[in-house]
Structure formats: structure tokens, C-alpha cells
Amino acid sequence: MKTTFSIVITTYNRLLFLKQAVASALSQTLPCEIIVIDDCSQDGTQEYVQHLENRVVYHRNSTSQGWGKCVNIGVELAGGEWIKFLDDDDYLAPHCIEEMSRAIAAFPESVILSCQAIRVNETRTELNITPQVGSGEAVRVLQEDIHYQMLFDRLPFGTTVQVAAKKVAFLNSGGWNSQLADSGFEAIDSWVRIAEYGDGIFVNQPLGYRRLWWGNISQQRSIQERLNANITLKHNIYSLVHEKYQAKLPEDRECQEFLELYWGMVGLKHGTLNEAWHVAQPSLFSFKAWNRLLQVIYMKKFRHRIDSASLNRLEQIAIEYYNLSVCSELSESEIERIEEILKEAESEPCLSLLLDEVDCLVLKQLNFLEEDGDYYQQQSAKIRKFIEETIVPESSVLLNCWKNTAWEIREFPI
Structure with missing residues (x-):
């Protein structure tokens, strides 16, 4: 029918x-x-x-x-x-x-x-x-x-x-x-x-x-009005996230800091400097907000340019990484392969995001594991720590973001 x-x-x-x-x-x-x-x-x-x-x-x-x-x-x-x-x-x-x-x-x-x-x-x-x-x-x-x-x-x-x-x-x-x-x-x-x-x-x-x-x-809305509405919307979404993701959720305040920074950049791009400063000022020194902003900019600017062959390659790497992550015992060659994948993720933000999703799958399985649970927990913690530390922008990047990054933002409601 x-x-x-x-x-x-x-x-x-x-x-x-x-x-x-x-x-x-x-x-x-x-x-x-x-x-x-x-x-x-x-x-x-x-x-x-x-x-x-x-x-x-x-x-x-x-x-x-x-x-x-x-x-x-x-x-x-x-x-x-x-x-x-x-x-x-x-x-x-x-x-x-x-x-x-x-x-x-x-x-x-x-x-x-x-x-x-x-x-x-x-x-x-x-x-x-x-x-x-x-x-x-x-x-x-x-x-x-x-x-x-x-x-x-x-x-x-x-x-x-x-x-x-x-x-x-x-x-x-x-x-x-x-x-x-x-x-x-x-x-x-x-x-x-x-x-x-x-x-x-x-x-x-x-x-x-x-x-x-x-x-x-x-x-036709002011930057402040759009920020306020966006924050309300994100609060609503946050409350509906499925329980399997709860361990991965950032603090609600972190989401708000990212939005303040994002809409500050939008205001800067539009030339409303006073309003841009007003909405972004509370989050200017939040490294997590800058980290998320740079990821969004990268994805908006480059994600649609990734050809299917490259995307398939990244997905295959992520699948391989998942299979290795859920093994209770790893050989020396398998450990080396994990290190190779993590090394590649340092220069490939899309792969980093995929590995983040892999980590979520591993955590989901932990709910059903009775043996070697501590091992998996340690591995997942290491994965999360690596991703957080390698994607966080350096201070030099942070200092130049107002000058170089704002003009790269393609504005649309997030």
C-alpha cells in the first residue's frame, strides 16, 4: 500500500x-x-x-x-x-x-x-x-x-x-x-x-x-533573541536524550557556553560588535566551547566535500577500532593498530568524531558485560581522554579565533 x-x-x-x-x-x-x-x-x-x-x-x-x-x-x-x-x-x-x-x-x-x-x-x-x-x-x-x-x-x-x-x-x-x-x-x-x-x-x-x-x-530577530530561543530548544533536546547516552552527555552549562560563543561569532560576522561581545563574553575562556565551535566549523565547511570513498574508508577504520575496543585481550600487533588509528585521528577531525561514536557503542555494551568490565571501562576512559585532549585547540588557535574563525561560520539554526 x-x-x-x-x-x-x-x-x-x-x-x-x-x-x-x-x-x-x-x-x-x-x-x-x-x-x-x-x-x-x-x-x-x-x-x-x-x-x-x-x-x-x-x-x-x-x-x-x-x-x-x-x-x-x-x-x-x-x-x-x-x-x-x-x-x-x-x-x-x-x-x-x-x-x-x-x-x-x-x-x-x-x-x-x-x-x-x-x-x-x-x-x-x-x-x-x-x-x-x-x-x-x-x-x-x-x-x-x-x-x-x-x-x-x-x-x-x-x-x-x-x-x-x-x-x-x-x-x-x-x-x-x-x-x-x-x-x-x-x-x-x-x-x-x-x-x-x-x-x-x-x-x-x-x-x-x-x-x-x-x-x-x-x-529579522536580534542575536540575543535567537540565542535565547536556541538555548531553550537545546534544553528541551537535552532532556529527551536516551538513557544509553547519559554517560556521554556534557553538563547542560557546556551546551549553553557553546551557543553563546557561536551566536557571538554570528554577531561578529554580521558586524553587530556590541551585541556579539555581550552574548559571547560569558564563554570566551571556555576551552570546551571553543573545541565544539571549531568542530562545527570544520564539519560545515568540509563535511559535504568528503567523497563517498573517503567516507567509506573512515567508516571501515571506525568499525575496526570498535572490534578492537571490545576485545578482552589484545595482541601486540592489535595494540599497535589501535595506536595507528588514534594517531591518524589527530589530523582527521571526522575520524575523531566517528571514534567518539564508537566509544558510545562500547559504553552501551558495558551495561551487559559481567566479566572484564573494569578493563572495558578503562579502555573507554582512555579513548574519551585521548579524543578530548587531541581535539581541544591550543592557546595559539584560541587567540586567533576571533580574527580568523568568525568569517568561516555559515549561519543556520543549530
């Missing part, structure tokens, strides 16, 4: 962009229901959509209700099992619904799906593409892993153009939170809550186009 979809488009006074969004929905290779929720536009939107007649379902609010309430109304009206969200200034690739349906058929226990997106400007010139997750056309993410991966920005369940969700899970989660109206984080907050009800999928194909322009809601 095929999955049924509804595309929910929310709009407010963006007729030119809306036409592109609707056209992309009507052009899907797998046709589906299209719903337009008009938040009382005054630019001819009503006349345009009514001209489309029965090709779309149209709902117009009598007064402006806000973005979040429009999304909730659209989902309530939708007849599809799955909802494909779409803002009026974004648009879809023609095969978006078809590819998402194929991925859902492969992983039917999922309740949320995301994909890569191509970022474009106002004239639809392509700027860049969001990174892949793992290898393969579609990657299943177990429910117990989603929140930990989102907390550390390794799972880009991001903007609405990337995401689809199962309608029943959306409704059970309570829909979009109107208290986060216009914060730029309403969507991610919703994905966090939806993920409590099942697995996730990431499709490694660009199935949507996200338009970056001055009219984006997130661009």
Missing part, C-alpha cells in the same frame, strides 16, 4: 514566491494533495489560488494568526498520512514526494523524514547544498539515537523544506508551539517532539530548495 502525502504550503503576502512553491508542488512526479493556508494576505494571493480551482485546497484566515498556527491548521485539514511542509519562499524538486515515499516504504516504522536541500538566493542562483548523513540513498535513524544526534548537530533535521512527518505523530506531539512564534526555531522544536514517537529517515538527495534572503523570519 502506497503512502499518501499532503503538501502544506503556508503563505503571507509573498505572491511571487508562492507561485513558484505551488508550481513545484503541482509538478511532482507522484501527485498528491496540495493545501495552501493563507494568513490573510493582501497582495492578490486569494485571487491567484482561487483561480487554480480544485487543483489545491485553499484556506484563508480571516485575521493573521502567525506561521505556527497556519501550519497546525494545514495539518488538521490534510488528508494524507504524511505531511510535506513547504514555506511560500521555498520550492521542491519534481521527484521530492516520490523519493520520500520510496524511503518511507523501506523504513515504515519512521515518523519523520529529512533530506538534503539546495540553498538559493532570491533569483534562484544555487549557493550550496546541505551535507549528507552517512552513506547510502536513505539512512534510518533509530528513535533512541535522534535526540543525541540533534543535540550535537550531527543530524540536520532542519528547515521545513527538508522535512516531512507522519500526520498522527505530528498531532500527538501537539503541533507547532505558538510560544516560539517567529523565533526561527518553531520547526526544529516540532521535529524534536515528533521524534519521540518513532524512527527517523534521512534521504541523501537534494529534494528541496531553500531560499536565503532578507525576508527569512530568522534574519
Whole structure:
């Protein structure tokens, strides 16, 4: 039985962009229901959509209700099992619904799906593409892993153009939170809550186009407001991380320090020096915050450039490392191999992050081990200590970060 979809488009006074969004929905290779929720536009939107007649379902609010309430109304009206969200200034690739349906058929226990997106400007010139997750056309993410991966920005369940969700899970989660109206984080907050009800999928194909322009809601908020909303969101994610990751979680304060530093850099990049100093100042001397920031910059800048062959090689090394880590007795050659892998990780941040995940798997197994438990605990502690010490930036790097690093940040909600 095929999955049924509804595309929910929310709009407010963006007729030119809306036409592109609707056209992309009507052009899907797998046709589906299209719903337009008009938040009382005054630019001819009503006349345009009514001209489309029965090709779309149209709902117009009598007064402006806000973005979040429009999304909730659209989902309530939708007849599809799955909802494909779409803002009026974004648009879809023609095969978006078809590819998402194929991925859902492969992983039917999922309740949320995301994909890569191509970022474009106002004239639809392509700027860049969001990174892949793992290898393969579609990657299943177990429910117990989603929140930990989102907390550390390794799972880009991001903007609405990337995401689809199962309608029943959306409704059970309570829909979009109107208290986060216009914060730029309403969507991610919703994905966090939806993920409590099942697995996730990431499709490694660009199935949507996200338009970056001055009219984006997130661009209209102050740095302090966006920081506050981001901290609230991270606190929520932190509280939902599965118990198997609890031993690896940093202190909640460490997460906040990273965000303060990150948004300070964003403010510096935008030239708002006073505000940048104000939000970053509490965390300027946090080595852990700088460590995390440099990792994020590296991943944003280089992760999407890693070819599949290199990624597969790193994954094979991580698997080998895992097999060695769970052995109760190691030969001299096996010990030497571990040392070789750790040495390579010193110059390869992506490998370091993979080894961090391996360490988590080892810790998970410790819960079921009765013999040689102390040995595994010591090995895992050594692995964690090595990773922390080798990735932490040196003082010279720290001193130059304000000058050299801020301009490398590609801003998007974390």
C-alpha cells in the first residue's frame, strides 16, 4: 500500500514566491494533495489560488494568526498520512514526494523524514547544498539515537523544506508551539517532539530548495533573541536524550557556553560588535566551547566535500577500532593498530568524531558485560581522554579565533 502525502504550503503576502512553491508542488512526479493556508494576505494571493480551482485546497484566515498556527491548521485539514511542509519562499524538486515515499516504504516504522536541500538566493542562483548523513540513498535513524544526534548537530533535521512527518505523530506531539512564534526555531522544536514517537529517515538527495534572503523570519530577530530561543530548544533536546547516552552527555552549562560563543561569532560576522561581545563574553575562556565551535566549523565547511570513498574508508577504520575496543585481550600487533588509528585521528577531525561514536557503542555494551568490565571501562576512559585532549585547540588557535574563525561560520539554526 502506497503512502499518501499532503503538501502544506503556508503563505503571507509573498505572491511571487508562492507561485513558484505551488508550481513545484503541482509538478511532482507522484501527485498528491496540495493545501495552501493563507494568513490573510493582501497582495492578490486569494485571487491567484482561487483561480487554480480544485487543483489545491485553499484556506484563508480571516485575521493573521502567525506561521505556527497556519501550519497546525494545514495539518488538521490534510488528508494524507504524511505531511510535506513547504514555506511560500521555498520550492521542491519534481521527484521530492516520490523519493520520500520510496524511503518511507523501506523504513515504515519512521515518523519523520529529512533530506538534503539546495540553498538559493532570491533569483534562484544555487549557493550550496546541505551535507549528507552517512552513506547510502536513505539512512534510518533509530528513535533512541535522534535526540543525541540533534543535540550535537550531527543530524540536520532542519528547515521545513527538508522535512516531512507522519500526520498522527505530528498531532500527538501537539503541533507547532505558538510560544516560539517567529523565533526561527518553531520547526526544529516540532521535529524534536515528533521524534519521540518513532524512527527517523534521512534521504541523501537534494529534494528541496531553500531560499536565503532578507525576508527569512530568522534574519529579522536580534542575536540575543535567537540565542535565547536556541538555548531553550537545546534544553528541551537535552532532556529527551536516551538513557544509553547519559554517560556521554556534557553538563547542560557546556551546551549553553557553546551557543553563546557561536551566536557571538554570528554577531561578529554580521558586524553587530556590541551585541556579539555581550552574548559571547560569558564563554570566551571556555576551552570546551571553543573545541565544539571549531568542530562545527570544520564539519560545515568540509563535511559535504568528503567523497563517498573517503567516507567509506573512515567508516571501515571506525568499525575496526570498535572490534578492537571490545576485545578482552589484545595482541601486540592489535595494540599497535589501535595506536595507528588514534594517531591518524589527530589530523582527521571526522575520524575523531566517528571514534567518539564508537566509544558510545562500547559504553552501551558495558551495561551487559559481567566479566572484564573494569578493563572495558578503562579502555573507554582512555579513548574519551585521548579524543578530548587531541581535539581541544591550543592557546595559539584560541587567540586567533576571533580574527580568523568568525568569517568561516555559515549561519543556520543549530
